[in-house]
Amino acid sequence: MQGRYAAEYSAAQSDPNGYWGKQAGRVVWSKPYERVLDDSNPPFYRWYAGAETNTCYNALDRHVEAGHGERLALIYDSPVTNTIKRFSYAELRDSVAKLAGALRGLGVQKGDRVIIYMSMAPEAVMAMLACARIGAVHSVVFGGFAPRELATRIDDAKPVLIIASSCGLEPGRVVEYKPLLDQAIEIAAHKPKACLIHQRPMYIAPMIAGRDHDFAASLAAAQPAECVAVAATDPLYVLYTSGTTGIPKGVVRQNGGHMVALDWSMEHVYGVKPGEVFWAASDVGWVVGHSYIVYAPLIHGSTSLLYEGKPVGTPDAGAYWRVIEQHKVVALFTAPTAFRAIKKEDPKAELLKKYDLSQFRALFLAGERADPDTVHWAEDILGKPVIDHWWQTETGWPVSANFMGLELLPVKHGSATCAVPGYDVQVLDDDGHPVAKPGDIGNIAIKLPLPPGCLPTLWNNDEGFKKSYLARFPGYYNTGDAGFIDADGYIYIMSRTDDIINVAGHRLSTGGMEEVLASHPDVAECAVVGAADTLKGQVPLGFVVLKAGVTKPEEQILRELVALVREKIGPVAAFKQAVIVKRLPKTRSGKILRGTMQKIADAQEFRMPATIEDPVILTEIEAALKPVGYAKKA
Ligand code: COA
Ligand code: AMP
Numbered sequence: 165m166q167g168r169y170a171a172e173y174s175a176a177q178s179d180p181n182g183y184w185g186k187q188a189g190r191v192v193w194s195k196p197y198e199r200v201l202d203d204s205n206p207p208f209y210r211w212y213a214g215a216e217t218n219t220c221y222n223a224l225d226r227h228v229e230a231g232h233g234e235r236l237a238l239i240y241d242s243p244v245t246n247t248i249k250r251f252s253y254a255e256l257r258d259s260v261a262k263l264a265g266a267l268r269g270l271g272v273q274k275g276d277r278v279i280i281y282m283s284m285a286p287e288a289v290m291a292m293l294a295c296a297r298i299g300a301v302h303s304v305v306f307g308g309f310a311p312r313e314l315a316t317r318i319d320d321a322k323p324v325l326i327i328a329s330s331c332g333l334e335p336g337r338v339v340e341y342k343p344l345l346d347q348a349i350e351i352a353a354h355k356p357k358a359c360l361i362h363q364r365p366m367y368i369a370p371m372i373a374g375r376d377h378d379f380a381a382s383l384a385a386a387q388p389a390e391c392v393a394v395a396a397t398d399p400l401y402v403l404y405t406s407g408t409t410g411i412p413k414g415v416v417r418q419n420g421g422h423m424v425a426l427d428w429s430m431e432h433v434y435g436v437k438p439g440e441v442f443w444a445a446s447d448v449g450w451v452v453g454h455s456y457i458v459y460a461p462l463i464h465g466s467t468s469l470l471y472e473g474k475p476v477g478t479p480d481a482g483a484y485w486r487v488i489e490q491h492k493v494v495a496l497f498t499a500p501t502a503f504r505a506i507k508k509e510d511p512k513a514e515l516l517k518k519y520d521l522s523q524f525r526a527l528f529l530a531g532e533r534a535d536p537d538t539v540h541w542a543e544d545i546l547g548k549p550v551i552d553h554w555w556q557t558e559t560g561w562p563v564s565a566n567f568m569g570l571e572l573l574p575v576k577h578g579s580a581t582c583a584v585p586g587y588d589v590q591v592l593d594d595d596g597h598p599v600a601k602p603g604d605i606g607n608i609a610i611k612l613p614l615p616p617g618c619l620p621t622l623w624n625n626d627e628g629f630k631k632s633y634l635a636r637f638p639g640y641y642n643t644g645d646a647g648f649i650d651a652d653g654y655i656y657i658m659s660r661t662d663d664i665i666n667v668a669g670h671r672l673s674t675g676g677m678e679e680v681l682a683s684h685p686d687v688a689e690c691a692v693v694g695a696a697d698t699l700k701g702q703v704p705l706g707f708v709v710l711k712a713g714v715t716k717p718e719e720q721i722l723r724e725l726v727a728l729v730r731e732k733i734g735p736v737a738a739f740k741q742a743v744i745v746k747r748l749p750k751t752r753s754g755k756i757l758r759g760t761m762q763k764i765a766d767a768q769e770f771r772m773p774a775t776i777e778d779p780v781i782l783t784e785i786e787a788a789l790k791p792v793g794y795a796k797k798a
Contacts, residue, residue: 168571176585190427194393209613211421212396220297221391223462224257242472244333261388263294274299279323283332284472299394303402306449307332308736314348327360331367342369396420402623405557406673414623425617426460435568438465445498451557475502482515489519499531499669513545531669532701536577554580564655579654586615596637602651609640665694680732693762706742743788751775765794
C-alpha cells in the first residue's frame with residue numbers, strides 16, 4: 165500500500181517515540197513528559213511518563229481561553245422527554261467547575277473513585293468531566309445493569325461518592341434508578357460516604373437523610389473548582405466490562421495517552437474539525453460513550469451530540485435523519501444493530517426523503533460485526549462512506565478503521581478495514597505463531613506495546629491483566645477476537661474466542677448468565693450460547709438440565725429463569741429464551757460443546773466433534789430448539 169495512510173502507519177511503526185512525541189502537541193500539558201514511552205517495566209508500558217496535565221482543562225477550559233467560549237460544546241436532544249438543550253463551551257465549563265466544587269464539598273479528593281449511575285442527560289457528561297477536573301477517577305455503570313452488577317462494581321472500585329439519576333427513560337416506561345442504587349448499596353460490602361442524586365422530573369426519588377444530596381441544590385450552592393494537575397499516567401476512569409467469567413474487569417484509562425489518541429482519531433479516522441457536530445449514538449455507560457460522546461469531541465473542540473432516544477420508535481425510523489439534519493451532524497457513529505432496526509421498520513428508507521443530509525459526510529459502525537447486507541443498505545440509502553471499524557473497551561479507540569481525515573481506503577465489505585497507526589495487529593495460531601499465510605483464520609493479537617490510550621492494566625489487578633490479556637501469547641495483547649487479515653492488510657473480525665457475545669452492540673458474558681441460571685434451585689446444569697438474531701446480531705439462548713425429581717411445570721421454570729437473569733444482570737442482557745434438555749453435549753473429558761450447540765441453534769453446518777461423549781445428544785438438542793424457532797434452515 166502507498167499513500168498517506170501507509171506513510172502514517174509506517175512512521176508510527178518505525179519510530180513510536182518520535183511519532184507519539186510529536187502527537188503530544190495536540191494537548192496542553194502543565195509539565196512536559198520525561199519519556200514518550202516508558203518501557204522500563206514490561207509488560208506494563210506508560211505513555212508520556214513524567215508529564216502532568218488535566219483532561220477537563222483540555223476538554224473545556226483551553227477552548228474557552230482560546231476564545232471559543234461561545235462555540236457549542238454539547239447539544240442534548242431527547243425525544244423521550246421532548247427536550248433540546250444547547251451548552252456552549254463557556255457554559256459547560258462553568259457548570260462543570262461548580263459541580264467539581266460540589267464534589268469537593270462532599271469529600272471527593274484527587275485519586276478517589278466516584279461511581280456514576282446515570283441516564284443520558286447532560287448532567288452525566290458534567291459528572292464525568294467534574295471528576296476529571298479534580299483528579300477523581302470516575303466509573304460509569306450503564307443504567308441497564310441490575311443492582312447486583314452495580315454492587316460488584318461498588319465493591320471493586322470502592323467509591324467515596326455515587327452520582328445517580330433518579331430515573332432513566334426507556335420508550336414507554338420510566339426506569340427508576342434510585343431504588344436500584346439503594347439495593348446495590350445494601351448488597352455491597354463497601355458503603356460510599358455520600359450519594360448525589362439528579363432528580364429528573366419523571367420520578368422524584370425519596371432521599372436517605374445524611375447520605376443523599378440533591379444534585380441541583382448542591383450545584384447551586386457550590387463554589388467553582390479549578391482544574392488540578394494530574395500525572396499523564398494517573399487514571400482518568402475505570403470502566404467495567406464483561407470478562408470471561410461473571411466477574412467484570414475494571415479497564416483503566418490514563419489521562420495523557422487517552423487525550424492524544426482520541427484527538428488523533430477525531431482528525432484522522434472521523435475526519436471531523438473543531439466546531440463541527442459529531443454524534444456517537446451510544447450511551448455514556450459504554451466505552452463508545454466515554455470516548456466519543458464525552459472526551460474526543462470536546463478535546464478536539466467539536467460539538468458533541470447527546471441523544472436520549474432510540475433509532476426507531478422515538479417517534480419513528482426517521483429519528484436519526486431528523487437529528488442529523490436539525491443539528492447539522494457531519495459524522496455519526498453507531499452500532500450496526502441500530503441500522504438493522506431502521507431497515508426493518510423502513511426498508512426503503514422512505515422517511516429519509518423528508519430530510520436534508522447534505523452536510524453529512526460519513527457513517528461509522530462498530531461494537532459488533534457489521535454484516536455486509538446492512539453496510540450495503542446504509543451505503544445505498546445515504547450515498548456516503550459507511551465505515552466499519554473495530555475496537556474494544558480495552559483499547560478505548562479504534563484498532564482498525566478507514567480514515568476519513570487521512571485517506572479513504574477502498575472498502576471491502578465484511579472487513580473492519582486496516583490497522584490504525586500505532587497498532588501492530590497480527591493473526592496467531594493456537595501455539596502463538598503467526599498463521600502461515602494471509603487469509604488464514606486465527607487469534608487476533610496486537611504486538612506490545614499498545615499505542616497511547618489503551619488500557620495499561622486492570623483496576624487494582626495487575627495479575628488479572630497479565631492473565632486475561634498477555635499470558636496466552638507472550639509479547640502480545642490477546643484481543644479475544646478471531647479472524648483473519650488478507651493479503652492487502654484488511655482485517656476481518658469473525659467471532660470471539662471466549663464466552664463473550666454481542667447483543668445489540670452490548671458486550672455480555674454468557675458465563676455470567678450461566679452463573680445466574682445455575683443458581684436456580686431446580687437447575688442441575690446449564691449452558692448459554694449466543695444465537696444469531698436478525699436485529700440484535702446475537703441473543704443469549706439458554707440450555708438447562710433440571711435436577712432429578714423436579715415436579716414444577718417446565719413453563720414456570722423457564723419463566724423464572726428469564727426473570728432471574730433480568731433481576732441479577734439486568735434488562736440489557738436481553739435473556740428471553742431458554743430450553744430444557746435431558747443432557748448437555750460434552751466431550752469425553754467433560755467440556756460442554758457450546759460451539760456445536762450454537763451452530764445447531766443457527767442451523768449451520770458443523771463437524772461432529774471427534775471427542776464427543778454421545779452424538780445422540782445433538783439430536784435431542786435440535787429437537788428441543790425447533791419448537792421455539794431455532795435450528796431451522798432459512
Ligand atoms: N436503562 C435501563 N434499561 C435499559 C437501558 C438503560 N439505559 N438501555 C436498555 N435498557 C433495556 C431496554 O429497555 C430493554 O428492555 P426490555 O427487555 O424491557 O425491552 C433491554 O434493556 C434491552 O435493550 P436493547 O438491547 O437496547 O434492546 P431494545 O429492544 O430496547 O432496542 C435497539 C434495540 C437496536 C433499538 C437498541 O439496542 C439500539 O438503539 N442500539 C444501537 C445503539 C447502541 O446501543 N449502541 C451501543 C454500543 S455503540
Ligand atoms: P466492547 O468492549 O463492548 O466495545 O466490545 C468489543 C468487542 O465487540 C470486540 O472485541 C469485538 O468482538 C466486537 N466488535 C467491536 N467492533 C467490531 C467490528 N467492527 N466488527 C466485528 N466485531 C466488533
